[in-house]
Amino acid sequence: MISLRHFLAMGGYSFYVWSAYGITFAILSYYAFASIRNYKRLQRRLKKLLAQQPQ
Amino acid sequence: MKLNPIQRRRLLFILLIIIAVALATALALYALQQNINLFYNSSQIAAGQAPLNHELRLGGMVQANSVKRMPHSLAVNFIVRDNAKSVRVSYVGILPDLFREGQAVVVEGKLTVQGVVQADQVLAKHDEKYMPAILK
Amino acid sequence: MWLWINKFAAPKNFYQIAGTIIPWTSILCALLFLYGLIGGLILAPPDYQQGDAFRIIYVHVPSALLSMLIYISLAIAAVINLVWRIKLADIIIAVSAPLGAAFTFLALSTGAFWGKPMWGTWWVWDARLTSELILLFIYLGVIALRAAIPLQESAARASAILLIVGIVNIPIIHYSVAWWNTLHQGETLTLTGASLIAPAMLHPLWAMILAFICYAKTIILIRARTEILRREKQSQWIQAFLRN
Numbered sequence: 001m002i003s004l005r006h007f008l009a010m011g012g013y014s015f016y017v018w019s020a021y022g023i024t025f026a027i028l029s030y031y032a033f034a035s036i037r038n039y040k041r042l043q044r045r046l047k048k049l050l051a052q053q054p055q
Numbered sequence: 056m057k058l059n060p061i062q063r064r065r066l067l068f069i070l071l072i073i074i075a076v077a078l079a080t081a082l083a084l085y086a087l088q089q090n091i092n093l094f095y096n097s098s099q100i101a102a103g104q105a106p107l108n109h110e111l112r113l114g115g116m117v118q119a120n121s122v123k124r125m126p127h128s129l130a131v132n133f134i135v136r137d138n139a140k141s142v143r144v145s146y147v148g149i150l151p152d153l154f155r156e157g158q159a160v161v162v163e164g165k166l167t168v169q170g171v172v173q174a175d176q177v178l179a180k181h182d183e184k185y186m187p188a189i190l191k
Numbered sequence: 192m193w194l195w196i197n198k199f200a201a202p203k204n205f206y207q208i209a210g211t212i213i214p215w216t217s218i219l220c221a222l223l224f225l226y227g228l229i230g231g232l233i234l235a236p237p238d239y240q241q242g243d244a245f246r247i248i249y250v251h252v253p254s255a256l257l258s259m260l261i262y263i264s265l266a267i268a269a270v271i272n273l274v275w276r277i278k279l280a281d282i283i284i285a286v287s288a289p290l291g292a293a294f295t296f297l298a299l300s301t302g303a304f305w306g307k308p309m310w311g312t313w314w315v316w317d318a319r320l321t322s323e324l325i326l327l328f329i330y331l332g333v334i335a336l337r338a339a340i341p342l343q344e345s346a347a348r349a350s351a352i353l354l355i356v357g358i359v360n361i362p363i364i365h366y367s368v369a370w371w372n373t374l375h376q377g378e379t380l381t382l383t384g385a386s387l388i389a390p391a392m393l394h395p396l397w398a399m400i401l402a403f404i405c406y407a408k409t410i411i412l413i414r415a416r417t418e419i420l421r422r423e424k425q426s427q428w429i430q431a432f433l434r435n
Contacts, residue, residue, distance in 0.1 A: 013242065020250055020251065020301040032410060039416060050433050073356075080363070093317040093372045094372050151310060176311070179309060179310055181310075188237065
């Protein structure tokens with residue numbers, strides 16, 4: 001546990017280091033999530049639209 | 056890659072735009088050169104190229120054994136130098152973690168008649184080398 | 192070769208090829224992030240001057256590099272779009288500009304979190320930081336221009352010209368630390384010659400750079416597929432694709 005605390009403390013720079021990593025991975029993961037969601041949503045909507053119109 | 060005459064004209068047009076913009080930017084940057092530089096170095100200040108009593112920045116190395124802290128206060132005096140000339144700096148406040156003798160700094164403040172820079176802010180400049188402590 | 196490019200650039204082929212590539216780049220991206228993060232946060236030793244604060248390099252440098260790499264790719268796409276009128280080039284521009292803006296924003300903000308403890312300031316108007324801020328404004332300009340012009344063809348042409356004009360900022364960002372006095376230090380990484388960083392610190396940095404490149408590629412492919420679906424929803428092949 002001491003080593004985990006040591007790791008999280010980042011030699012006294014925890015606020016700056018974790019803020020930088022936090023903002024980076026927050027934006028990257030949100031963007032990845034949103035991109036996949038948009039694709040699936042559009043695909044679903046187009047499929048529905050297509051099912052409604054006659055062949 | 057085949058180009059028909061229309062495509063060739065478009066490409067030429069793009070090249071012309073790039074050249075024109077690059078030329079204009081280069082001229083503007085050349086004209087503004089002094090303003091883009093973040094700081095004066097100590098030789099320029101020692102040679103009197105910097106204005107007196109005007110907000111300016113001085114960059115250079117903190118001379119070894121030149122840092123004198125006043126007891127019971129945050130006041131500190133030190134010397135900033137480059138290869139040739141040195142300039143005295145006095146400052147009251149908290150110094151950044153990387154402020155060390157032999158390290159580069161950028162000092163923001165006013166140049167007094169005595170040739171001392173009265174600093175409002177001291178910024179540490181670090182170099183582009185990264186290595187573990189043991190190698191030092 | 193030219194024929195092959197033309198074939199690849201046809202939305203239908205691109206859509207299918209991208210579909211097969213995406214899972215692989217995703218896996219590669221995850222592995223690179225894993226190695227880069229473990230190496231950068233745990234295995235790499237603290238810096239002799241900056242202690243553990245130097246670890247911000249592993250998110251700052253890749254973000255800054257990607258902000259410029261994406262810009263260069265977009266400027267090339269802009270030339271291709273203007274000269275050869277290839278539809279795919281504009282699709283790539285449309286979906287990558289926000290990603291480029293995001294990386295530019297990240298480069299600036301992670302830089303601020305690094306500058307505060309080390310330099311003693313969040314921000315300074317030196318040539319490197321200012322030119323990177325201008326890059327953010329160019330990206331935002333491209334996005335705004337596309338949003339403001341309703342006609343797709345005109346929007347494509349206007350944003351392509353802005354991208355081409357803005358390319359002059361890229362060498363300025365890169366060489367700013369050499370041309371002027373800046374608070375930002377000079378270049379650490381060099382492709383030729385020795386980098387000015389210890390190997391144990393360098394390897395995770397390259398891994399993170401590759402991870403970011405892989406991430407950007409994957410996201411751009413996913414978003415390009417979405418955009419193709421949206422633009423070509425009336426076409427035969429999309430309808431056939433959606434039916435099965």
